[in-house]
Every structure is written in C-alpha cells, then in structure tokens.
Amino acid sequence: MSTTTEQKRPEVNDLSLLTLLAAHEIERLRKDETADSYYVAMLRDKLAGQIPNPAENVKDLAPSAVRVYRNAVCKATQTDPQDFKRLGELPAPLFDKLGEVAKRPSQKLQAADLDKLLTFLTALHSQLLAQKYVAKRSRGHSRYRV
C-alpha cells in the first residue's frame, strides 16, 4: 500500500469491507510487513460499539448477529459455544487482541495469536457477506419502502 493512498483513507462503514481491510492488515503483520492497523482500530471500535462487553452483551444481539459471532468464534477457537455465557467468553480474548493490535501495531505478537485473529476476521467477513447477499435477495434493495 502506498503512502499516498494511506494518507487519504476513507472512513469505512460497510462492516464486511471493514473486516476484510482489517484482515489485510493482520495478514501483513503476520508476514512481518508494516501496517498501522488503521482498519483494525476502526473495526475494534465498531464491534465495541455493538458489543461493549461480549461476556454480558452477546445475548442482546439479534439472532442473525449471534449466528455470525458463533460461526466466526467457532472457526477461530475450534470450539462451538453451546450457550450465551460461553459465546460471550470465547470472543473476549479475540476482541482484546484486536485492541492490542490496534493500539500497538508494531509490537510483535505471537504468530499463533495473529493466525487466530486472521481466522476470526476471515470467518466474520464470510458471514457478513453471506448475510448481505441474503438481505439483498429477500428485500430486493436495502431501502425503506412506504
């Protein structure tokens, strides 16, 4: 990524696109390349806005969002959470790691941690994109219609 492009990066609100761009940054860190974790930080803030404390707030999410997290967590941790308590506990370390990478992108993290994060983000991305396809198919457009 060139410096010029990095300077005028837009705010990204499409969660699937944001997740993908964050995954790209994690991938670069995994390969010991430089990345300032701009999108990782943006994604962390966005997720924190929706689930401030995963251990307590996961049960407040819409069923479709719970499915998204469950599948992503399951892929990243190789554990299928069977109840809300476990589903809240499992992503918490992943969210913490995201926060760590966002705050100190240059700090060396364990390769295994980055692998897990990348798996989490790619699984999250697949789920979000699939959810968008379903929404588009069922509503035709994401418009409010009178």
Next chain:
Amino acid sequence: MTTRYSIQKVASALELLREFQAFAFPHPDSADAVGALVQILETLNVALTNATDKLDEKTRAQATDTVSDVLELLGVIANSANVRNAFEIHGPVLKLARQLLAGGDKTKLILSFEWDYVPYTYPQNHVLLPNFVVIGLPASEASNALVLPAVGHELWAAAGSVDTSLS
C-alpha cells in the same frame, strides 16, 4: 473469476465514477457522494492488488459486492441531476434534515427519482454513504407538487432509523 478480472471490474467502475466527478451537479452533495464512492473503490483496489492467497478469494467476493452497491448508488446520484427533480426544494429539505437527524450539519442529501412508483429513502443507513439521506420520488409525479409532502414522510422514516449493520 480471476483477480485480474476483479481488478479490471473495479477499474471500470472507478473510470465511470471519475466521469461523474467531471459532471456539474446542481447540488454539491451529489458530487461529494461520488467522491466518497471513489475513495471506497480506490481502497478496495489497493486491497485487491495486494491480496495474498489467503485473502484473494474473499477480496474478490467483496469487490463484486461493493461494485454492485456503488453502481446502484451511482444510478441514484445520476438521477439527482435530472430535470425531473424539483431542484429548488433541496435547500429547505436539507435544512430540515440537518435539524431532524442525528448527523446534524454533517448530514447530506440526495434528492432523486425512481421508476417503480415506490418512494424510498436510504435514511443515513447506506453502508457506503452513512452521512447521506437519499430520497427517491416517483418519476411520473415530477410535475405534481402534492408529491412533495412524501419527502417529509421519508425524513420521518430517516429520523426513526437505527443502526442495524450487524443484524
């Protein structure tokens, strides 16, 4: 589909957007929307170019989805410059929108028309243009002043909207 084809697809969409950037829109909000879409596609273009094997397929899928969203919006933006719109109401409606909606002075407005005879709004909830309220009114009612109150209805819908990006 190959990465090369995806890059070409994004490049073509960018070329179209840049043609639109050269247009003179009746209101700056439409031009700002085109600028925002250009930035999104340029970011995606960089991601596509640098995608590793692990992320290649996902980046291509995202590119297809985003280009589709961008083109749909571009159609609406193009229509906003058409003479079927009542250009003179943009200012007052924008003022109302800024007073009513959470975005305040950051709120931008695209007034356009549609061909389905179904008025619609993206009430600051389109993922690619989150600061924009996009309102479409029936093309066949362009000469009917009585359709304008529908704008108020659409703004009401915008004021009642919530962030549902994950759900």
